[in-house]
Amino acid sequence: MSTLDYLSGTAEKDNIGKEHKKEFGFKIVAVLATLIGIVSLAVLLAYVFTEAAGWLDLQFLTSTPSRFAEKAGYYPAILGSAFVVALVALFALPLGVGAAVYLEEYSRKNFIQRFLQTNIANLAGVPSIVYGLLGLGLFVGTLGLPHGVVLVGAFTLTLRVLPIVIVSSQEAIRAVPDLQRQAALGLGATKWQMIRSIVLPEAFPGIMTGTIISLANAIGETAPLIMIGAATTIFSPPHGLLSSFSAMPLQIYAWSDFPKSEFQHGVLPAAIVVLLLVILTMNGIAVYARNKYYKNKK
C-alpha cells in the first residue's frame, strides 16, 4: 500500500472517514444553534422597525398620549424615564463606588467580607419584582412617601442596580495594578490619598462602563415600577421629585392593551423602537468608553 493511497483514504476503510462526517454534522448543528438565536432576534427587530416606520416622528416624540393613534405621543414617558434614571445614576454611583472601595481597599479579607461579597452577588440575581415590593414596603409603607412618584421610583431602581454597580466597580478597582498602590503608599501617601489620586482615576472608565450598562437595564425595568404604583399612562411629564410619573416600558405596557390596529401596529412598535434605541445607545457608549480605556492603557 502506497503512502498516497493511505493518506487519501482510497486504500483502506478505517474510522477516519466516518469521523469527518460526524464533525460535519456537528458543525451544521452548531451553525443552526447560532442562527436560531440571531435570526429570530433580527426578524423581530426588522418587524418592529418596519411597523414603527411612519409612526416614529417628531410628533410622536413631543406629544402626550391620546385615544387617537395619530395624536398619540411618548413625550411624558420619555421624560419620566430620563428623570428617574438620572436620579438613579446620582444615587447609585456614590453608593456603589463607596461600597466597592470599602470592600476592595479597606475591609480585611475575612469571613465578614466573604459573607458580604457572596450576598451582593446574590442580590444581583434577585428578580426585579421583589425589589418593587421592597420599594413599596420601605419607601411608601415605612417612610410614608407617596405612591408612584419619581423619588420612590428612583430609590427602588437604585436598589435594583446597586449590586451590579458595586460588583462592576469592584472589578474595575481590582484591575488597578498593586504596584501602583505600593508606589503611592511608599511615597508617604495616606490610603485615602492613594485611592483618590491613583485608584479611582484609573478605575473610572471601568466603573462608568458598569454603571452605564446597569442604567440601561434600569431604563427597561417595568415590574418594580408597576409595584410602586407608577402610572402606565400619564399626560404631563414629571415636574418634581414628588410628582407622579410614567416610564417608557410602562407606556409600552399600556399601549399593548389597546385593541386598535393603529396602536398594535404603529404606536406600540414606535415606542419599542425608541426604548431600544435609548438602551442600545447607552450600551454603545459603555463599550466605547471601555475600548478607549484599553487603548489608552497600551
Added chain:
Amino acid sequence: MIEIDGSGALNTREEKNGTEQTQETKLESVIEVNKLNFYYGSTQALIDVDMHIYKNKVTSIIGPSGCGKSTMLRCFNRMNDLIEGTRVEGKVLLDGVDIYAKEIDPVRLRRHVGMVFQQPNPFPKTIFDNVAYGPKMHGVRNKSSLEEIVETSLKKAALFDEVKDRLHKNALSLSGGQQQRLCIARAIAVEPEVILMDEPASALDPIATTYIEDLIYELKENYTVVIVTHNMQQAGRVGDYSAFFLNGSLEEFDTTEKIFLNPSKKQTTDYISGRFG
C-alpha cells in the same frame, strides 16, 4: 544581654567592631536593627536580625531567593504592614526612634524612608505629575515650588536632560531604564533620609543598569541607600557594606570588601563564589 547568644549575627557584629575600630567613630548609624523577628502568619521570615545601616553609605543586602532580603528591606519603611497576617518582634530604630512603636505613623515614616521597586512603576500620569506626586500629597500646592522640586529631583536622578522637553508627556512613554530613574526621582522629591531599593535594576538591560548603578553611587552623597540585589557583581560595585542573609538569618555583615575578599563564614564564601544561590 546579647552575649549569651552565639548566633551568626552576633559574631559578625563583634568582628566588625574589631576590624573597624578606627572607622567606627566616623560612622553614624541611621538605622539600627535589634533582635528583629518577622513572621508571615506562622512562617518565620527573619530570625534575630541585628544590623546597622550607616549614614551616606550604600548597604547591599544579598542572599539566595527566599532568604528574607526583601522582607528585611520592607521592614525599614513598614511596607510589610500592608500584608495581612504579618507580625514583627524586636526593634528597628531610625535615628534612635523605634519605628514599630505604637505612636509611630507609618505614613510619616515613609516620607523619611523612600522606596524604589523592582519593576519600574510610574503612575500613568505625566512625567511632571509623577515627580510632583509625593510633594503634592504632602501639601505643596505652590506651582513654582513644585516646578523647582521636579527639576532638582530629575537632575539628581540624572534624567532631567533626557526629559526636559517632554515633562508633560505620559511617563509610560519612557523606556524601562528611564522609568526606573523617574521612580528614583519621584522618591527623591519627597526628600527622604533613606532610600530603599528592591532589586532596582533586575528588570533592566545592562546599559540601563549601569546608569542606575552610577546614580546610586552619586545618591549616597545626600542619602543613605539600602539596596537588595540578586546580582553579586552589582553588590560588589555599588555597596559600601554588604549583609548576607541565609534562611532568614543575617549570616554576615561587614564592609563589602571584607565580605567579598575575606568572608569569615563558609556559607558566605560559597554563595559569593557561586556555589549555591
